[in-house]
Amino acid sequence: MQGVKEKGQEKARVCSANISQKEMQAIIFRAHGGLDRLELAEMTVPAIRPTEVLVEVRACALNHLDLWTLQGLPGLKIEMPHILGNDIAGIITEVGSEVGSVRIGDPVILAPGLSCGHCAQCLSGQDNLCPAYDIIGHRSNGGLAQYVKIAGTNAFPLPNSLSFTEAAAVPLTFLTAWHMLITRANLQPGEDVLILAAGSGVGSAAIQIAKLIGARVISTAGNKEKLDLARRLGADEVINHYKEKVSEVVKRLTNRKGVEVVVEHVGSATWDESTRSLATNGRLVTCGATTGYEARIDLRHLFYRQLTLCGSMMGNKAELLRVLKFFKDGKLRLVVDRVFPLEKAHEAFTRMQSSQHFGKIVVEASTGRK
Numbered sequence: 001m002q003g004v005k006e007k008g009q010e011k012a013r014v015c016s017a018n019i020s021q022k023e024m025q026a027i028i029f030r031a032h033g034g035l036d037r038l039e040l041a042e043m044t045v046p047a048i049r050p051t052e053v054l055v056e057v058r059a060c061a062l063n064h065l066d067l068w069t070l071q072g073l074p075g076l077k078i079e080m081p082h083i084l085g086n087d088i089a090g091i092i093t094e095v096g097s098e099v100g101s102v103r104i105g106d107p108v109i110l111a112p113g114l115s116c117g118h119c120a121q122c123l124s125g126q127d128n129l130c131p132a133y134d135i136i137g138h139r140s141n142g143g144l145a146q147y148v149k150i151a152g153t154n155a156f157p158l159p160n161s162l163s164f165t166e167a168a169a170v171p172l173t174f175l176t177a178w179h180m181l182i183t184r185a186n187l188q189p190g191e192d193v194l195i196l197a198a199g200s201g202v203g204s205a206a207i208q209i210a211k212l213i214g215a216r217v218i219s220t221a222g223n224k225e226k227l228d229l230a231r232r233l234g235a236d237e238v239i240n241h242y243k244e245k246v247s248e249v250v251k252r253l254t255n256r257k258g259v260e261v262v263v264e265h266v267g268s269a270t271w272d273e274s275t276r277s278l279a280t281n282g283r284l285v286t287c288g289a290t291t292g293y294e295a296r297i298d299l300r301h302l303f304y305r306q307l308t309l310c311g312s313m314m315g316n317k318a319e320l321l322r323v324l325k326f327f328k329d330g331k332l333r334l335v336v337d338r339v340f341p342l343e344k345a346h347e348a349f350t351r352m353q354s355s356q357h358f359g360k361i362v363v364e365a366s367t368g369r370k
């Protein structure tokens, strides 16, 4: 351990001519509201603590969480001005004296989950259950900037097979989908799974992970392009949810049985059809409610048919490491919609908000250094 610490201290000395206190460009907002609150501004490069690293951001993917953070959520108190951005890849430029796992110059992908590191949940590896859990860019400053700081334990080596742009598109969606299917719903080979909204980040990740496990995938989308993409990602069956009643098609495709697992992240608009689609002993796992929070269930179905309803939020660091392995050998792949430069982040958000996108929207930051 001593050796590790000395190594860390050496690194800290290497970067003693550090760049904190200098200025960087960032996309910020000074008050909650709509996209008109976003502005490109000069901010001070964050100073790191001994357990942290400073990362020169190369790419940052957008998420709907950014929009909710911008709009403001009940109970959400953040310091202004605030920098958005949860999904980050870049290069280590400063290393705190107590960090031994990465070096200056290392290309990294950042695990977005922030946690205390010393509670029972963190120590058992379930950091996403930590009472202090947060996502970078939500309460703390994020990656829509030229630099971002984070705990050294959140910086993972970038798989060679991924560019910075691709890597930035991985963490939130793939970690969420993995935790939902594998950890929460315990999806098994040969089971039928219904995955809603194939065109969404979580949907497109879940289709691939379910196929990796050896499940049969039925997926939904609202237009032909998205249904075609679902098939290209591996979906065995697709349903246009505007033209067909999802639970009826599911029953037909499964010989009246229903699916063992439903991946739900839409909310009020789809809840009834999702629960009706479940087989006896089926599991519904949900990570979002973009169309509304209110849902009802007939309790007779819940107990007679022995259904399980699971909530899911992000995933732990070990799960992200495991997910990254499958990108190394090409078994999982990214769907990147479009790439925007940092100064056009407003345009990127407008595209995401209008749901025109297909796959992840990524913003590339540049310090002008190569």
Ligand SMILES: [Zn+2]
Pocket: 115, 116, 117, 118, 119, 120, 121, 122, 123, 127, 130, 131, 132
């Ligand atoms: Zn903790």
